[in-house]
Amino acid sequence: MRGGPDPCWHFHGDLCRIGAIPEVTGMDMSMKLIFEKSIAGRGCDLLPECDVPVAAVGNKFIRNSEIHLPEVSETELSRHYTELMKRTFGVNDGFYPLGSCTMKYNPKVNDEVAGLPGFAEIHPLQPVGTVQGCLEVMKLAEEYLCEITGMEAMDFQPAAGAHGEFTGLKLIAAYHKERKDTKRTKIIVPDSAHGTNPASAAMSGFSVVNVASTKEGYVDPEELRKVVGEDTAGFMLTNPNTVGMFDENILELTKIIHDAGGLNYYDGANLNAIMGLVRPGDMGFDVVHLNLHKTFSTPHGGGGPGSGPVGCKERLVRYLPTPRIILKDGRYEFAEKPLESIGRVKAFYGNFRVVVRALAYILTLGGEGLRNASENAVLNANYMMQKLQGIFDMPFSGHCMHEFVISLEQLKQEKGVSALDFAKTLLDYGMHPPTMYFPLIVHEALMVEPTETETKENLELAVEVYKAVLEQARKEPEMLHQSPAKTVIGRPDEVMAARNPVLRYQF
Ligand SMILES: *Cc1c(COP(=O)(O)O)cnc(C)c1O
Numbered sequence: 001m002r003g004g005p006d007p008c009w010h011f012h013g014d015l016c017r018i019g020a021i022p023e024v025t026g027m028d029m030s031m032k033l034i035f036e037k038s039i040a041g042r043g044c045d046l047l048p049e050c051d052v053p054v055a056a057v058g059n060k061f062i063r064n065s066e067i068h069l070p071e072v073s074e075t076e077l078s079r080h081y082t083e084l085m086k087r088t089f090g091v092n093d094g095f096y097p098l099g100s101c102t103m104k105y106n107p108k109v110n111d112e113v114a115g116l117p118g119f120a121e122i123h124p125l126q127p128v129g130t131v132q133g134c135l136e137v138m139k140l141a142e143e144y145l146c147e148i149t150g151m152e153a154m155d156f157q158p159a160a161g162a163h164g165e166f167t168g169l170k171l172i173a174a175y176h177k178e179r180k181d182t183k184r185t186k187i188i189v190p191d192s193a194h195g196t197n198p199a200s201a202a203m204s205g206f207s208v209v210n211v212a213s214t215k216e217g218y219v220d221p222e223e224l225r226k227v228v229g230e231d232t233a234g235f236m237l238t239n240p241n242t243v244g245m246f247d248e249n250i251l252e253l254t255k256i257i258h259d260a261g262g263l264n265y266y267d268g269a270n271l272n273a274i275m276g277l278v279r280p281g282d283m284g285f286d287v288v289h290l291n292l293h294k295t296f297s298t299p300h301g302g303g304g305p306g307s308g309p310v311g312c313k314e315r316l317v318r319y320l321p322t323p324r325i326i327l328k329d330g331r332y333e334f335a336e337k338p339l340e341s342i343g344r345v346k347a348f349y350g351n352f353r354v355v356v357r358a359l360a361y362i363l364t365l366g367g368e369g370l371r372n373a374s375e376n377a378v379l380n381a382n383y384m385m386q387k388l389q390g391i392f393d394m395p396f397s398g399h400c401m402h403e404f405v406i407s408l409e410q411l412k413q414e415k416g417v418s419a420l421d422f423a424k425t426l427l428d429y430g431m432h433p434p435t436m437y438f439p440l441i442v443h444e445a446l447m448v449e450p451t452e453t454e455t456k457e458n459l460e461l462a463v464e465v466y467k468a469v470l471e472q473a474r475k476e477p478e479m480l481h482q483s484p485a486k487t488v489i490g491r492p493d494e495v496m497a498a499r500n501p502v503l504r505y506q507f
Pocket of ligand 1: 161267270306308
């Protein structure tokens with residue numbers, strides 16, 4: 001099904017098919033859903049026989065209708081997922097410069113390590129004496145990440161970046177509360193912050209105060225002075241910010257907040273721009289979160305497990321989630337819960353194997369390797385940005401960090417070609433589009449983050465492709481409204497998918 005604007009790609013029971021209909025034979029060769037492939041009685045028993053006593057389950061928990069599971073052979077199952085895989089685009093398919101998401105290549109060896117039985121086949125409730133190595137992994141990862149960020153302690157419970165923000169803000173709240181400084185109810189968030197920042201501040205019970213950026217893309221210290229006060233609980237800075245700039249006034253900003261009695265929060269989701277070069281802890285920040293699933297080698301996208309650990313300075317350590325791991329008489333154990341702790345933010349100990357990958361990544365690269373990774377992330381982004389300079393409109397055209405922003409506003413006005421059209425056309429060149437329509441402060445934005453794992457040749461090819469698409473957009477703008485033309489799935493109806501998602505198969 002090509003060319004049409006809406007090949008229905010989400011589950012619609014019998015109505016929906018993904019794929020092409022050969023014109024010649026008229027046979028329907030479109031991809032079937034796994035439920036449609038199911039034949040009663042077929043299947044592959046992958047579960048071993050139960051080798052533990054069967055426990056009785058209360059009647060109210062027992063289902064009273066049969067469970068509908070697809071019944072297919074192992075071959076069919078394997079082909080089904082391979083077929084699905086071919087319809088998507090991943091880092092192993094090509095250039096994937098999705099700004100702010102750091103879709104870089106993650107070394108396979110870290111996956112191997114995380115798959116070792118001693119890490120993969122444990123239970124969160126088994127006695128600590130039997131998982132000493134795992135606790136050591138968490139403790140070591142904590143030490144290294146504290147060293148990298150300049151923090152005193154770090155906690156791995158948060159399962160994502162936004163979850164880390166929530167946790168970090170709860171630490172700030174606990175700090176003011178214990179000091180009985182209850183008038184501090186506001187968190188200051190610049191307009192160049194990642195969208196999760198104001199959302200997390202609101203979710204953790206603060207009200208959000210916006211502060212505007214200068215035209216160069218930095219937080220304006222004068223504007224910050226105007227909004228800071230006795231009601232300031234803290235300041236959240238995404239750095240590098242969402243336009244890819246390192247805030248050059250950073251020391252002044254954190255000082256303004258500290259002088260007013262507030263705390264500073266560093267959104268370190270994009271640490272691959274700075275690790276090994278500068279540390280949030282040395283720039284006046286009291287709390288930081290990292291995205292291990294961006295910077296530290298866990299593949300992401302598609303909703304896999306993530307990890308958004310939160311690090312903090314000494315004065316906030318006792319509010320961290322519990323349990324904390326301690327080393328006592330040569331043995332790792334869980335410390336008693338301190339009364340000031342904000343408590344748990346997730347069951348058990350976070351997504352442990354994401355932490356294993358992070359530690360493996362840190363140990364294989366070493367301090368120098370981590371610094372090189374950051375330097376290359378920044379170099380690659382600047383290389384591409386310079387090559388596109390003067391051809392594309394770039395609202396913040398200084399020296400960028402790991403990503404840069406293009407505005408297609410003029411193209412939209414003159415030719416009616418939007419950032420979406422442009423992005424969709426890139427797919428026909430075998431490249432994943434950059435992030436679109438973000439940051440919100442730039443109209444028709446494309447945010448390009450090449451990452452440190454791309455070669456110079458790939459960057460140069462991408463530059464040529466971007467130029468070619470721009471050229472085409474000027475010559476035959478209508479064509480771009482139809483793109484992509486070569487992918488299996490064209491343009492899904494995003495509004496319908498968001499408003500009316502059909503996520504269950506209707507039998
Ligand atoms: C990705 C990102 C987040 C959110 O992380 P999630 O794991 O998606 O919750 C927060 N801040 C910045 C700067 C990010 O790039």
